[in-house]
Amino acid sequence: MSDINLELNKVSKRFGGNQAVDHVSFSVTKPELIGMIGPNGAGKTTLTNVLSGMLKPSSGTIYLNGRRIDGHPAYDVTRAGLGRTFQITRALGRMTVMENMMVPGLALKPNARKADLEDRAHEILGLLTIDHLTHEYSRALSGGQRKLLELGRLLMLDPAVIVLDEPFAGVHPTLQETITSYIHRVHESGKAIIFISHDMNAVFELSQRLLVLHHGALIADGDPQSVKNDPAVIDAYLGHEEDD
Numbered sequence: 356m357s358d359i360n361l362e363l364n365k366v367s368k369r370f371g372g373n374q375a376v377d378h379v380s381f382s383v384t385k386p387e388l389i390g391m392i393g394p395n396g397a398g399k400t401t402l403t404n405v406l407s408g409m410l411k412p413s414s415g416t417i418y419l420n421g422r423r424i425d426g427h428p429a430y431d432v433t434r435a436g437l438g439r440t441f442q443i444t445r446a447l448g449r450m451t452v453m454e455n456m457m458v459p460g461l462a463l464k465p466n467a468r469k470a471d472l473e474d475r476a477h478e479i480l481g482l483l484t485i486d487h488l489t490h491e492y493s494r495a496l497s498g499g500q501r502k503l504l505e506l507g508r509l510l511m512l513d514p515a516v517i518v519l520d521e522p523f524a525g526v527h528p529t530l531q532e533t534i535t536s537y538i539h540r541v542h543e544s545g546k547a548i549i550f551i552s553h554d555m556n557a558v559f560e561l562s563q564r565l566l567v568l569h570h571g572a573l574i575a576d577g578d579p580q581s582v583k584n585d586p587a588v589i590d591a592y593l594g595h596e597e598d599d
Contacts, residue, residue: 358420359515359547366415375401377571388542389549390562394592398571399551403518407439408432438514440505453489459511479507499530519550
């Protein structure tokens with residue numbers, strides 16, 4: 356089990372006059388399944404980009420296991436133990452599924468034995484139920500299969516903290532069940548997982564804890580039932596039952 360101690364302290368990100376992330380603070384100190392929700396434009400993806408090193412924060416600090424990672428490039432953040440997926444998958448279309456899996460493995464461990472990395476890749480592809488696609492080019496995969504491949508590539512990096520950006524978007528219900536099973540199994544292996552989703556059924560089924568963003572600010576952080584009943588969250592995002 357990997358050490359987990361992620362700390363955000365008053366993290367903000369501005370784009371000109373737009374405050375996309377507004378003094379967000381929270382910590383993750385154990386393996387948790389954490390949902391992140393909020394209206395469109397709430398700052399969820401921007402915060403993910405700041406967390407993963409894709410963007411530098413305008414202010415605030417981020418520490419992972421005692422190491423300050425805010426402002427570091429994405430590859431450095433990944434090596435520190437935080438990995439993420441993208442809402443729009445980024446598989447390498449001209450490479451096979453196995454070649455796609457090997458890229459992050461070699462990037463993290465350039466001196467690793469190829470056979471060891473291939474064994475690890477086969478294990479992960481089996482977990483994701485796409486081991487039969489090992490020799491297919493990723494451009495030939497369905498959208499859901501590409502989501503699974505992106506999850507597999509992330510797992511090759513063995514991060515302590517995993518951030519998933521809309522893992523269920525555009526995915527067939529059968530593949531959504533596979534992704535849900537994957538998330539559970541990875542979490543049970545000792546990883547902390549933060550996932551962004553507009554699928555409220557998935558959010559409340561999976562989450563042990565919910566973070567809610569609104570206008571870039573964190574307006575709620577707690578167990579799903581408490582957050583669901585929070586008046587600020589209802590007004591900002593979930594709505595009242597009579598509005599359904």
